[in-house]
Amino acid sequence: MDNKKISSIIFGIIPIILFFLFWELFAEYGILNPALFSKPTIIFPKLYNKFPELINHLFATIYRLLVSFFIALGIGIAIGMLMGYKKIIYRSLNPLITTVMTVPGIAMAPIFILWFGFGDPTIITIGIIVAFFPIVYNVAMGVRSVDKQLVQAANIMGGKRKNLFLNVYLPHSVSYIVIGIKLGLARCWRTIVAVEFIAATSYGLGYMIWDAYEYLNFSVVYGGIIIMAILFFTIEKTAIRQLEKRTIERWGLVHEHE
């Protein structure tokens, strides 16, 4: 890490520290009602004391997130590629996808609870559904955006199907696919937490804060939100960032212009 990066991290942390400091002071001097807003010096020790239980909540959510995201990724890329290849498939699926895409996952929860009961099957199914749409939509767009002349050129030179896919379609639609992954993961995350509110039975960050709210345990509610922010921020800055670096920049679509 160079100096510039370190200083930008320090700069970024200052407002966050100030935020907690003001929260603490406001609650201490009664500007914010501490009974409702809690305060950082209560929240953090509380989280520390709950640590073993917290780990369970955390892993339950991460497990659901990963399982549903990767299933959605597989199905989404497969169907998206098909939609990109064949116009008729695109025409028949696209209207359905653009419509169902706007339905929030939490609205489907009551139906799936009825079908699958409370717990993982419901949460993971809804997670798959919501992550699937942004992925399939963007993969199809990406494949359709590939220059037809390139495909023809590859065909003339006798490129096999596998090679056509690996060397033409994949690299040229990768920026779309990465956008799809980004949006899909973000929606999956938001929806899984939301569905955990009403469908989880024992563990999960969403379950934790809703449960804490119902027992008027407000410092756990705030603590849970802080943990969520840190968790998804970390995922975005590490996994997604790496993915962008390794695909878009490597396959040159961004790189060429620089």
Place this chain on the structure above:
Amino acid sequence: MNMNKELIKNKLFALIQFLIPFIVVIVIWEIIVYFGLIGQLPAPSAIYNKFVYLMFEKNILTNHIYGSLYRLILGYILAIILGIVVGSIISLKKIISDMLTPMLSLFIAIPTIAWVPVLLITLGLGDKTVIAAVFLGGFFAITYSTMHGIRMVDKNLINAAKISGAKKLSMFISIFLPGSLVSLIPGLRLAIGYSWRALVGAEMLAAMVKWGVGKMIYTSRFWNDVEAMFLGLVIIGIGGLLLDQLLMRYIERVTVERWGMVSEG
């Protein structure tokens, strides 16, 4: 005249093409239910009957829809105004916007629904909570895209305006604001999706809210009224589609695409 007719014909054709898959799905769905292949799945005709019943016999469906629309519009407009104002103020000084960007990304990482317990605690169990959730859903995305847009404004343009002696306010109105639209308009589109989802989620969780499409789905759960649940989903789907494909796409078309700032996509 002729051009117009051609245009209408094309639009009509596109609409039919759009609707055909739905018709196919509805027919297959009806057949599946008729032969009882999947249990507890209501037939499209049953959902339609429910719609007629709730709409015309009990007259409550419009209440649900108005309840949701009112909260969405209020919360979303608040988010636009405050998002653009806050985003612009933060962007006035580069160092401040650099400092606040990580904090903003942290806030964006929080699912909007997670704010709902906090809002229930602080604002009560009613309308205010739902409107605030809609607001929060849109606010961070709009703030972020405003900041991003202002950062992308061409430095040469700024210098040119400075040299010709433009005042701060006129510079903001005629350079920064239009320049940031490339990022702001897609941000608004993203934000209305977030707000829309926050609306439904918050309606389900806020106990004192009586009307709202989200509430309708949630309360149907207690009567095992699957038709009403599906009807709610259909309304939400159509509503979301109209918002995104008609309203937001239209705004994109008449602004950034017309001005040639982004290619059509």
